[in-house]
Amino acid sequence: MDTDFSESMGPANACIVVLMGQVHAVERRFWVRETSTDWWNRIVLQAWDDSQWLRNFRMRKGTSMELCDLLYPALRCMNTKMRAALTVEKQVAIALWKLATPDSYRSVGNQFGVGKCTVGAAVMQVAHAIKDLLISRVVTLGNVQVIVDGFAAMGFPNCGGAIDGTHIPILAPEHQASEYINRKGYFSIVL
Helix, strand or coil, rough: CCCHHHHHHCCHHHHHHHHHHHHHCCCCCCCCCCCCCCCHHHHHHHHHHHHHHHHHCCHHHHHHHHHHHHHHHCCCCCCCCCCCCCCHHHHHHHHHHHHHCCCHHHHHHHHHCCCHHHHHHHEEEEEEEEHHHCCCHHHHCCCHHHHHHHHHHHHCCCCCCCCCCEEEEECCCCHHHHHHHHHCCCCCECC
């Protein structure tokens, strides 16, 4: 096998190999950006009382910690050589904060000292854990036919349930603006 290396690869590939020999790898100076978790570790966990938890997470601290205990089997993560895993408490808090506020993924990430993709992943993981571990324990339907018949009697045929709505902010039409003001004082439509 006395074949010339450049002949077996072709001239274009040989140029790439020659150029690659001249390219030097650049060592990264950091893995991720430096972020602060002081707000979560020192203020929320240690200083907030139940009223602050209720106002910001829509549940008391004790309820949140009980939820964490219930979701622990599905949400626990292992530390890696690259970084420490998010605690179950922090994952649940991120998800609750995102679901309780109109904040963006970026602002929630900045608040908790994580990236916006981490916020999205935490919300999805917590939602899946709740679905897998808790929904069957909390939500029961009862007799479905009785429920469907009840809605049909009220004028909603083929309906088995109803969910609460949410207000979507809008620019109100000029001729009917007053009809679009919600109880919180801004223009919206209900979804």
